Amino acid sequence: MTNLSGKTAIVTGASSGIGEATARALAQAGARVMLVARREERLIALAAEIGDSACHLALDLSQEDAAQVMLDTAIAQLGKVDILINNAGILRTSHVDAFDLAELEPLIAINYTAAVRASLLFARHMKAHGSGQIVNLSSIGASLTAAGTGIYGGLKAALDRFTDVLRVEMAGSGVRVGIVAPGTTTTEIFEDMKSKGLPGWDEYIPPMVPDDIARAILFMCEQTGNANAARMHIYATSEAF
Numbered sequence: 001m002t003n004l005s006g007k008t009a010i011v012t013g014a015s016s017g018i019g020e021a022t023a024r025a026l027a028q029a030g031a032r033v034m035l036v037a038r039r040e041e042r043l044i045a046l047a048a049e050i051g052d053s054a055c056h057l058a059l060d061l062s063q064e065d066a067a068q069v070m071l072d073t074a075i076a077q078l079g080k081v082d083i084l085i086n087n088a089g090i091l092r093t094s095h096v097d098a099f100d101l102a103e104l105e106p107l108i109a110i111n112y113t114a115a116v117r118a119s120l121l122f123a124r125h126m127k128a129h130g131s132g133q134i135v136n137l138s139s140i141g142a143s144l145t146a147a148g149t150g151i152y153g154g155l156k157a158a159l160d161r162f163t164d165v166l167r168v169e170m171a172g173s174g175v176r177v178g179i180v181a182p183g184t185t186t187t188e189i190f191e192d193m194k195s196k197g198l199p200g201w202d203e204y205i206p207p208m209v210p211d212d213i214a215r216a217i218l219f220m221c222e223q224t225g226n227a228n229a230a231r232m233h234i235y236a237t238s239e240a241f
């Protein structure tokens with residue numbers, strides 16, 4: 001028996017990076033895990049690696065009905081949902097002179113709206129069952145004032161505030177709500193900037209790896225009794241801001 005035996009979990013953005021590592025960590029801790037992202041072949045491969053305790057749902061979370069589809073599918077496949085990790089996200093950064101306005105709405109849709117929609121629907125579901133855990137992935141960028149990060153960091157700051165208010169609204173319901181804010185972690189999230197000829201942020205300092213963040217998310221999910229590890233900021237050791 002491990003801490004999460006008998007629990008069910010959904011991890012969005014499980015096809016790479018932090019989400020993939022988190023899905024593995026939750027499964028190793030005993031949870032049954034539903035893997036969600038768009039690249040189905042990757043989800044199938046990860047589910048096969050994890051084994052019987054994993055299933056997958058290929059879904060574009062930027063669609064308006066995605067959170068409801070995710071909840072309906074989870075109830076059908078898992079019964080009820082104990083843990084939701086809203087991890088899916090993209091990074092688009094640029095100075096005011098160069099930001100491509102076509103990237104604005106997709107960034108809002110996945111980094112903010114999708115996480116909020118899922119948080120609201122799953123919070124209601126969990127509250128009705130009297131227990132649950134929602135973890136929203138923020139960023140240390142939510143509290144930085146650095147050129148090029150206004151839109152991404154601003155959306156993470158908005159998600160932070162929304163998430164903390166949700167924690168307050170869930171107080172006493174049995175539903176824990178928390179924020180995990182990673183620092184620089186080497187993943188595919190930096191591929192977009194690299195494809196545009198820019199240095200990836202994970203090239204400036206020795207970055208963390210996805211397992212470093214997955215450990216923090218697992219720690220949050222393993223809280224018991226009256227404890228809620230509601231905010232965790234995980235910095236790389238060389239991060240100097």
Ligand SMILES: NC(=O)c1ccc[n+]([C@@H]2O[C@H](COP(=O)([O-])OP(=O)(O)OC[C@H]3O[C@@H](n4cnc5c(N)ncnc54)[C@H](OP(=O)(O)O)[C@@H]3O)[C@@H](O)[C@H]2O)c1
Binds near residue numbers: 014019062086110
């Ligand atoms: N890496 C860092 O340094 C860092 C730092 C701070 C915060 N974060 C946050 O950590 C989270 C995970 O990022 P990561 O670094 O692990 O990035 P990643 O390796 O690029 O993973 C992002 C995941 O999001 C999924 N995704 C993106 N758009 C989606 C959509 N429309 N519908 C469904 N899934 C979608 C991707 O899957 P598909 O493409 O298959 O859909 C992928 O699985 C993000 O919220 C990010 O903002 C990362």
